[in-house]
């Protein structure tokens with residue numbers, strides 16, 4: 350629970366397409382120009398290639414997969430066709446423009462038959478409004494939309510300081526669907542109705558289809574220096590992010606909310622060194638040493654991306670107990686049908702066998718000091734296949 354933030358204002362926008370309908374939406378006022386990572390809850394309106402979906406939001410196709418904990422190791426997933434009705438989370442930088450938090454990167458090239466209402470309501474699934482697009486593009490009232498016109502499409506998002514009640518959070522923009530209730534939305538995203546009402550400054554739990562709310566998702570925060578290009582990176586629990594020009598993957602959860610970054614599966618020779626200086630350790634490697642005071646953990650971790658250089662830091666900390674091998678959030682194969690509810694939740698339910706790629710294991714098992722060779726992870730063949738894959742990727746690099 351948090352007190353209603355002073356910076357929060359709820360505005361009422363009239364929907365041009367439906368003159369009598371009035372939708373609520375949560376808008377966050379802002380002063381800082383710094384963008385934060387945000388997520389948009391989006392249901393595909395048609396079968397779309399991953400590349401087409403990515404183009405709608407000016408997003409990296411791999412980043413979309415990573416944000417949904419869908420296997421992003423396959424080469425060239427951009428041609429993969431995603432089915433209509435598939436609910437996905439789309440990552441987008443939430444910028445500050447005209448004093449309001451919004452996604453400012455999205456552009457849409459109008460096609461024959463498009464109207465502002467269809468672009469806002471169908472293509473962008475209600476994450477924006479026809480009036481907002483019209484105003485943002487300086488279009489006159491009742492202007493026809495010419496095919497080929499490039500529209501700037503503002504989308505709702507929120508940052509709220511990257512936290513909710515003191516816990517690091519990424520905010521997901523969610524368009525209320527027919528039949529949704531606050532408790533149901535809260536359950537779906539594993540939060541509470543009270544928290545949703547507080548975050549969105551809702552006086553009552555009444556929401557209607559088309560309302561735009563934001564949902565805080567627990568996340569792993571980074572602490573990269575401000576001069577890095579991925580400063581402020583935050584990854585929602587149970588998911589991944591791709592950063593450093595696709596050279597590094599970072600994940601969050603499932604066991605804790607500590608950001609964990611390793612070389613990305615497709616990292617190649619164009620990536621700068623991912624080895625910590627003065628050591629033979631790579632990003633994500635750690636060593637454990639039992640001492641009389643506890644377990645001394647030395648880890649090589651990611652420190653942000655600067656000018657094509659991957660920053661690494663070697664840190665040693667004392668823990669009461671040695672941690673086990675690192676558990677990664679489970680990855681799912683690319684979807685071919687829209688049946689799975691699992692994608693709706695904040696973090697996918699682990700899928701133990703068939704199709705699902707089980708938890709990966711990395712780092713080192715807690716062996717006695719000084720551990721130099723990795724001990725075999727207790728896992729099934731899929732994990733080994735993945736292991737081999739990432740090993741190959743790393744060798745290539």
Ligand SMILES: *[C@@H]1O[C@H](CO)[C@@H](O)[C@H](O)[C@H]1NC(C)=O
Pocket residue numbers: 567586587602603604606696697
């Ligand atoms: C993160 O996700 C895991 C598994 O999905 C869950 O068990 C855990 O409670 C979550 N952590 C937080 C802080 O929400």
Ligand SMILES: *[C@@H]1O[C@H](CO)[C@@H](O)[C@H](O)[C@H]1NC(C)=O
Pocket residue numbers: 576655656
């Ligand atoms: C990045 O590189 C450019 C040109 O090589 C240089 O001018 C700039 O100062 C560098 N930035 C940082 C933060 O090092």
Ligand SMILES: *[C@@H]1O[C@H](CO)[C@@H](O)[C@H](O)[C@H]1NC(C)=O
Pocket residue numbers: 611612630631632633634635711712713721722723739740743
């Ligand atoms: C160190 O990290 C690299 C890159 O992720 C990995 O391939 C390797 O297996 C790790 N080494 C150990 C000993 O865990």
